[in-house]
Amino acid sequence: MKAVVIEFHQETNSFNPNVCTRSYFEQSRIAIGEELFELIGKPCALGGIFKALQEKNVDIIPGISMFTMSGGRVDQKVVDEFIERSIQAIHQHASIDAVFISLHGATETTEHEDCSGYIIEAIRSVVGNETILACSTDMHANITTKMMEHSNIICGYETYPHVDHFETGYRTGKLGLSCLLDVNKPKMVQVKIPMIVPASAYTTMSGPFAALINEGQLLVKNREIDDFSIYQMQPWLDVEDGASSVIVIAKEEAKAEEYALFLARKLFNLRESFQPNLYSIDQVIKIAEKNTNSQPVVLVDSADSTNAGATGDSVAVVKKMLESGSKVKTAIAIVDAPAADLAHEIGVGNKAVFSIGGTKLPEMNETLQVECYVKSLHDGTFVQEGPAGRGMINNIGPSAVLRIGNIDVLVCHHIFGNGDPQLFRAFGMEPTLYELITVKACTSFRAAYSKFTDQIYDTDTPGAASVDLKSLPFKRLSKHVYPFSSLENKEMNEFVYGKS
Ligand SMILES: [Zn+2]
Structure with missing residues (x-):
């Protein structure tokens, strides 16, 4: 088996007017080709992906890693360079079985609102439909329709504060390989949740969000499902296709849908409890x-x-x-x-x-x-x-x-x-x-x-x-998203994506 491994990581705040240029990535990480192998064993998503691939003796083709911290919109030229280098790595071999992509997942560029979808779509158009595309993301990713359309697997962090980067990479690696190796292939279903909440009001260390994550982990432990991700979209992303969401991966599509809806309803019902108590x-x-x-x-x-x-x-x-x-x-x-x-x-x-x-x-x-x-x-x-x-x-x-x-x-x-x-x-x-x-x-x-x-x-x-999301100048995010709409009796079924 041959797999290309690449990474593009930046979290965008649409209200920060400073463009995130290549120099920001240079200050953090731009690793090309074999330089990526320096991340083997490191506590990051790529470290986890590498471990899963090495366990199955996959022939790893390192592409490129471009990584920086959060900031304003990314200069489109940086993303174009990333895609070009990734495609070069893919073209090194006649056939590629899988591409593993470590993404943040809430990234905007100076030209595209959905940077992650744009990257995944570009890679898909080069490798074709038979190649597996598996992505690891941050918990604060905005999982767009385009990302779902072109990916086989998407996994997000289950901890906040984030301490499971490696584990998330490992889950992504294992599930991506499962798509190649297993007779009964994993199915992925997403339920979008029309809500955004400030990131300081919940944690997985304690409280209702921690309890919800525990419920998901119990479902995996009891083998009801293979994997789940509960995405609280980073709330300072002003994009049209923006929402929180739940992704569930299971051998049976019906199970994936059932539990994605189950977790999505629970998250949506917690929305009022995610408002922080602020001091002056x-x-x-x-x-x-x-x-x-x-x-x-x-x-x-x-x-x-x-x-x-x-x-x-x-x-x-x-x-x-x-x-x-x-x-x-x-x-x-x-x-x-x-x-x-x-x-x-x-x-x-x-x-x-x-x-x-x-x-x-x-x-x-x-x-x-x-x-x-x-x-x-x-x-x-x-x-x-x-x-x-x-x-x-x-x-x-x-x-x-x-x-x-x-x-x-x-x-x-x-x-x-x-x-x-x-x-x-x-x-x-x-x-x-x-x-x-x-x-x-x-x-x-x-x-x-x-x-x-x-x-x-x-x-x-x-x-x-x-924290006061209503005070910010949102222009593109749907007005039907909480807290801009109360959405009292919203039925989650209409937000299901990924059913065949
Ligand atoms: Zn995050």
């Missing part, structure tokens, strides 16, 4: 001031989460701290390339008036003029401690720690690995020694931060990943 910035500052135990207070600034594709350049918390005159020892990271460059220019131990914030999204994020002391300078590389992506190397570009009274601000060119404590630790800012830490992430940070604090407060802040 001032309230969280007060909580930190009154805090008497040694755990730091975490102010969750999910609206400016670069993990959710927001711009990371908000100074809303710093502004409130300065206005309140609070003396709480605070840590925060802000994307601000000019401030980082100025710090490098004037050097450690010196002071200057800096303009901080609003460099990426001035429509939403303010700029502060404030005197800062340059505490330290950095090249921006750091190693993630995990649990997610432990050992992965990130680079936030030329960066500096600026001190404003009791506030330490890490300014950098871009934020990667937001939510991993090493984003602070590696730059001399030990999170456990602060009284207040602003974390610009939705839920991902909980896997690491909950080990040293349970004082975590979702906070009402401005940004391109605002």
